[in-house]
Structure formats: structure tokens, C-alpha cells
Amino acid sequence: MRLTLFILTALLLEPLVVLAAEAPGPIQPNIVFILADDLGWADTTLYGHTRFYQTPNIERLAKRGMTFTQAYSASPLCSPTRSAILTGLSPARTGITTPNCHLPQLVLEATTGKVAAPDQKSIQPTPPTRLKTEYRTLAESLKEAGYATGHFGKWHLGPEPYSPLEQGFDVDVPHHPGPGPAGSFVAPWKFASFRERVPGEHIEDRMADEAVAWMEQNRNRPFYLNYWMFSVHAPFDAKQALIDKHRARVHPADPQRSPTYAAMIESMDDAVGTLLDALERLQIADHTIIIFTSDNGGNMYNEVDGTTPTSNAPLRGGKATMFEGGTRVPCVIAWPGITAAGSRSDAIIQSEDYYPTLLA
Numbered sequence: 001m002r003l004t005l006f007i008l009t010a011l012l013l014e015p016l017v018v019l020a021a022e023a024p025g026p027i028q029p030n031i032v033f034i035l036a037d038d039l040g041w042a043d044t045t046l047y048g049h050t051r052f053y054q055t056p057n058i059e060r061l062a063k064r065g066m067t068f069t070q071a072y073s074a075s076p077l078c079s080p081t082r083s084a085i086l087t088g089l090s091p092a093r094t095g096i097t098t099p100n101c102h103l104p105q106l107v108l109e110a111t112t113g114k115v116a117a118p119d120q121k122s123i124q125p126t127p128p129t130r131l132k133t134e135y136r137t138l139a140e141s142l143k144e145a146g147y148a149t150g151h152f153g154k155w156h157l158g159p160e161p162y163s164p165l166e167q168g169f170d171v172d173v174p175h176h177p178g179p180g181p182a183g184s185f186v187a188p189w190k191f192a193s194f195r196e197r198v199p200g201e202h203i204e205d206r207m208a209d210e211a212v213a214w215m216e217q218n219r220n221r222p223f224y225l226n227y228w229m230f231s232v233h234a235p236f237d238a239k240q241a242l243i244d245k246h247r248a249r250v251h252p253a254d255p256q257r258s259p260t261y262a263a264m265i266e267s268m269d270d271a272v273g274t275l276l277d278a279l280e281r282l283q284i285a286d287h288t289i290i291i292f293t294s295d296n297g298g299n300m301y302n303e304v305d306g307t308t309p310t311s312n313a314p315l316r317g318g319k320a321t322m323f324e325g326g327t328r329v330p331c332v333i334a335w336p337g338i339t340a341a342g343s344r345s346d347a348i349i350q351s352e353d354y355y356p357t358l359l360a
Contacts, residue, residue: 040298
């Protein structure tokens with residue numbers, strides 16, 4: 001119950017509960033959940049710790065809602081956090097503790113490991129490779145409440161029969177179970193049954209357009225849109241024009257100095273802007289909850305452009321570590337009538353909190 005109330009308290013939800021009791025049959029709000037992949041706490045301009053990356057549309061969202069300064073992912077790795085968002089359960093409860101849900105082996109229950117190499121500090125368990133359909137997901141609960149449900153982008157919780165289509169979502173685009181975009185962010189892609197419209201199309205441009213088309217189709221009923229971005233996970237590539245733009249801005253003393261990664265962040269931010277533009281054009285922004293966050297901290301161990309993809313400084317560590325840099329993530333929530341425009345909160349929130357908060 002304490003976790004359930006964290007975001008509710010931070011968003012001052014008590015007045016909403018009173019209003020709902022006094023005015024029966026309120027219009028259910030739409031929900032747009034934007035989840036970036038591997039976007040670190042210092043990778044946006046929200047917290048004043050980057051001079052290199054540019055995120056004007058995320059700033060635009062922040063002006064509309066509340067920025068959380070101490071938001072945490074359930075895990076420093078992607079699949080565990082995704083399972084926590086969908087089920088409200090800790091990764092320790094679902095058993096999904098590693099990003100292995102694209103593997104061909106079908107494992108549904110965690111088992112205790114038996115041996116480990118002499119130089120290892122512990123014996124590792126064998127974790128599941130799928131999110132079991134027995135868990136009740138946020139999409140299933142909202143669908144039961146009359147919501148249209150759509151998933152766009154990365155899933156990484158298992159292929160059929162554990163895809164979004166079996167977990168409460170009406171549609172799943174591009175219906176890809178892998179850990180990143182198929183082959184490249186920039187077409188040609190290698191998705192099994194999803195093709196580019198034009199040569200050189202960027203996957204986030206396409207995902208944002210697909211999500212907008214779906215919102216247009218469902219504008220007259222409450223909807224739950226999962227836009228779980230492929231950005232800014234590997235492979236590290238981007239639109240060449242944006243790479244060239246940011247290469248001219250590199251300062252060699254800046255720990256964030258990868259022009260490719262900066263270009264990936266710009267495309268990610270552009271996609272956020274596409275969704276915001278659509279909500280305003282469709283005149284549904286005033287009854288749409290928008291959540292923007294990341295599944296774990298920034299990647300600071302691969303090499304891109306002769307440097308690491310990013311730096312989480314002043315936080316220690318990053319993706320795949322339990323230090324602050326691995327689990328503290330950017331977060332903005334815009335909840336019309338609840339969040340004050342341009343406000344900030346130091347409340348500690350975590351991935352598991354979204355499920356009970358949105359259902360409440």
C-alpha cells in the first residue's frame with residue numbers, strides 16, 4: 001500500500017478522488033506511456049547535467065507537468081523494469097532479472113543455480129525468459145475497463161505466445177520480440193513483417209507516426225498507448241545529417257561527446273514532440289495522462305565515436321550496475337488537473353508504482 005500511494009501522494013490525487021465521488025461517471029483519462037530505452041538521468045536537459053544533448057520536446061512536456069528528481073527504475077536492465085511496469089511486481093517476484101526474453105529457450109520459472117566458477121562471488125539463478133501470461137497486466141486491467149490498448153516499439157518480454165497481443169494489447173507494432181531495432185535505426189530494417197515506407201526511414205519517426213494514426217482511430221474512447229521506444233539502445237546509429245550537426249558541437253573535455261548518441265537522442269525527442277503535437281491537434285491533451293521515463297540508467301561501457309555512449313556523472317555507474325547511475329532515471333508526468341504545470345517533486349518513485357497509481 002505504501003508503494004501504491006507514492007505517486008498518488010506526489011501528484012496530490014486526494015482532491016481527484018473527492019471530485020470523482022461527487023461527480024459520478026467522470027470521463028476516463030487517456031494514458032500515454034513513453035518509455036525510453038537506456039536513457040540516463042543526465043541524458044536530458046531536465047536536470048541541468050548535459051550541455052551537449054538537446055531535448056526541447058521533453059522540456060516542453062515538463063512545462064506541462066511534474067518533473068521527478070528521484071525517479072528510479074525497478075532494475076538497471078530493461079526486461080526486468082518492463083515487467084515491473086506492466087505487472088506492478090518487483091522483478092524478484094516475476095523472476096525476470098536479466099534481459100534475456102529474446103532467447104529461444106522457453107523458461108517460465110526461476111530455478112536455483114547449482115554451480116559457479118571459482119572466481120565468482122555467488123551462484124546465479126536461472127531466470128525466466130518470458131513474462132508469464134498468468135500475471136495480470138496494466139493493459140488487461142485497462143482493457144477490461146473499456147480502454148483501447150496499443151503497444152508500439154520495443155517489447156522484450158517474449159515472442160508469441162507471450163507478445164503484447166497475449167498480454168492485453170489490441171495491436172502491437174512492429175511486433176518484434178528482440179532487444180533493439182532489427183538491424184538498424186535507419187532503414188533498411190530486418191523486422192520479420194514490418195517494412196520501411198521510404199529508403200532511410202528512421203524507426204522512431206515511423207513508430208511515432210503509427211502511434212499517432214492509432215490515437216486518431218481511438219480518439220473518441222479512452223485509450224492506453226504504450227510507446228516504448230527503441231531509442232537510445234544499441235545499435236548506435238542515427239540520421240547522418242544529425243550526426244554531422246552534433247559532431248560540430250563536440251567539446252573534447254565534455255564526458256558526453258558522442259555525436260552519434262546525441263543524434264539518437266534528438267530523434268527520440270522529435271518523436272516525443274510528434275505525440276505531443278498530435279494530442280493537441282486532436283484536442284485530447286486536456287484529458288490525457290502522459291508519462292515519460294526510462295527503463296534504466298545510461299550506457300557507459302560500449303564504445304561509440306571513440307568514447308562511451310554517454311556519462312551519468314555526477315552519478316556513479318550506469319546501465320547494468322546497482323549504483324545510482326544504473327537505476328535513477330528521468331521522469332515527467334503530465335496529469336491534467338492533478339500536476340501543476342512546470343512543477344518538480346523530490347518524492348522517490350519507482351517502476352512498480354505506475355501500475356497501482358494508474359489503476360487507482
